[in-house]
Amino acid sequence: MAEAVKQEIDARGSACPGPLMELIRGIKASSVGDAVAVLSSDPGSNKDIPDWVDKIGYELVSNEDHGEYHRFVVRKTK
């Protein structure tokens, strides 16, 4: 099933608060079942975002490599 992204956050170039914090902001404002996308140019996001999604038990729907940035889609599952 293609993901229906409820919100896309462009966090490219965000040093503070940073892509993961932006994702958490988006997720907190979402309802259970919503998918939130975040664009990140920070190489650290490749570890930070999957680690957090794993820790909290949400679903990492996709992690697309667009060259200069990655697009992560996370679904709030509970």
Add this chain to the structure above:
Amino acid sequence: MHRIIIIGGGPGGTITANHLAEHLADDIRRGDVAVELITDKPEQVYKPGFLYLAFGLESPERIRRPVRELVSPYVDVRIERVVKVDTDQRQVLVEGGKSRPFDQLVIASGTRLEPSATPGLAEAGDWFYDEKAAQKLHDKLEALEQGRIVVSVVGVPHMCPVAPLEVTFMLDQWLEQRGRRDKVELAYTYPINRTHSIASLAEWATPELQKRNVQIETFFNAESVDVERKVLQSMEGTELPFDILIAIPEHRSAAFLEESGLTEAGWVPTDRETLAVKGQDGIWALGDTTNLPVSKAGSVAHYQSAALSKNVAARAHGHGPVARYDGKTICFIEAGLDKGTFIEFNYARPPQVQPPTKMIHWAKLAYNNAYWLTAKGAL
């Protein structure tokens, strides 16, 4: 007559007003342009001062000034509460039923705290993001002889992203000076897998916290407070008991913006460079109320106002945007009561932390007073 309205009497509002008064001075004198600033608070408060207020190191009187004294006489200041922006009729509706028409609108209305968004927090938590709360926290800190203080970042995003680290470092030294540090445990929680979202800052802060014997809990997204048990609970399933909970509550943009349909997920969708509000014509936003991935800090509003005011002035003359905000941010960081450091960065250049010094701490204290020149658009 081209009418420009600025909503908000904080740093973003007053600095923008003063820049516009300068850029459009001839137009205002001729009566071709009018600039109005609408705020429901007659005084501007220098919010970084609340951190010092919580430790009894600052007084409320020293951190506020009347808005009218900060703004150019070319700007009309109205002390009114905005209830709605009617984007179709291009007017701002204020309490009492009056309407203020505009050709361009600048939204600089900041954020509001929403501790009630976290169950139990309003009843059992403390914070230092407003005057009353900072003074209440100070009273509690003075009274705590022993126990456990938890500093927790609950709301994301929040004003002054370095403040949770600052308050922890200051607490350590403040308690030490009172001979209570060995009787009071400190814990610090952060939502992601390190002690701050800025990696270089976290690399510096983590050993500093460890050296001060502060318990660190990362991947901790506070979800609720058990008021009876005085326990903070996270989305990730961790529990932390406390005697004093210093929380960074949830933040939201002003309620009238939501009423006006100008927000997405609680914040005003804004172009990261021109600062135009997305989907609107001749409406701009800056400072804490935007959805931009930048710090909610006074320095951001300060640097944004430079670009935004040029774009507003250009439009008043019939031109498109002429200036771009590059993400510039500067934050002082208190590393205790007598040392400080700072970080400077933008969209392209990540921050690097300098070793804390007494000189930077004193520079910060000096700027706390010099800030009023910034608010006036002079510094």
